[in-house]
Amino acid sequence: MSLSGKVAVVTGAGSGIGRGIAQRLARDGAAVGVWDLNLDGADDTVRLIGEAGGKALAIKADCSNAAEIKAAADRTRAAFGAINILVNNAGIAPFVKYLEIDDAQWDRIMAVNLKGPHLCIREMLPAMLEAGWGRVINITSSSTQSGSPMQGHYVASKGGLLGLTKALALEFAPSGVTFNMVPPGFIDTPMLRASPIDIDGFAQSTPMKRPGTVEEMGAACAYLASDDAGYVTGQTISVNGGRYMGSA
Secondary structure (H helix, E strand, C coil): CCCCCCEEEEECCCCHHHHHHHHHHHHCCCEEEEEECCHHHHHHHHHHHHHCCCEEEEEECCCCCHHHHHHHHHHHHHHHCCCCEEEECCCCCCCCCHHHCCHHHHHHHHHHHHHHHHHHHHHHHHHHHHHCCEEEEECCCCHHHHCCCCCHHHHHHHHHHHHHHHHHHHHCHHHCEEEEECCECCECCHHHHCCCCCHHHHHCCCCCCCCECHHHHHHHHHHHHCHHHCCCCCCECCECCCCCCCCC
């Protein structure tokens, strides 16, 4: 699947799943805007892409802030041209007991996980529509299928992103711009390692007996970003090792 000549933005690409997605899109030929609040992490991702022969640009951006999104998009377009692939990956996933979630925590997670993707789509969609080709891939969560204790605000934000993806897929179906989602299941990332989850123990309760990899997340996104997925919209590719079989 060639993405030669395409320009992608991956938010939250300074580590973990976002880094894996950015590396795969670059390997398939896309020039990649690597956006992250952590510029050092974004620089490391760009270095890895460059060492593999790809093209990428690191940009520090808060993807819950419309002005920063526009500035980052302008820099990406100045470097590579029109953006035609957007992967909304940036997100936060804290564990807080429901009755202990305060208004500031609720508002912050909604700003990053739900409003942020909306702002990025709003910034980049007009050019995709003008070109008659575009790919929007939202990284949702398997928690929308299963729930997750002590993550009520997180699950609510990702459920909202799921609904937004389907609504936009229907609204823009004739346009040549597709909207799909990839909910990760149990993926081995620095964020997972920092969580209270017993990774090795929990892995044994899953069908494949192992965590997934960021490379496997990247492969799913590369397919959805390609011309081969032109008739796929409003859909979910669950990278979860068979853990959940329901739709999301």
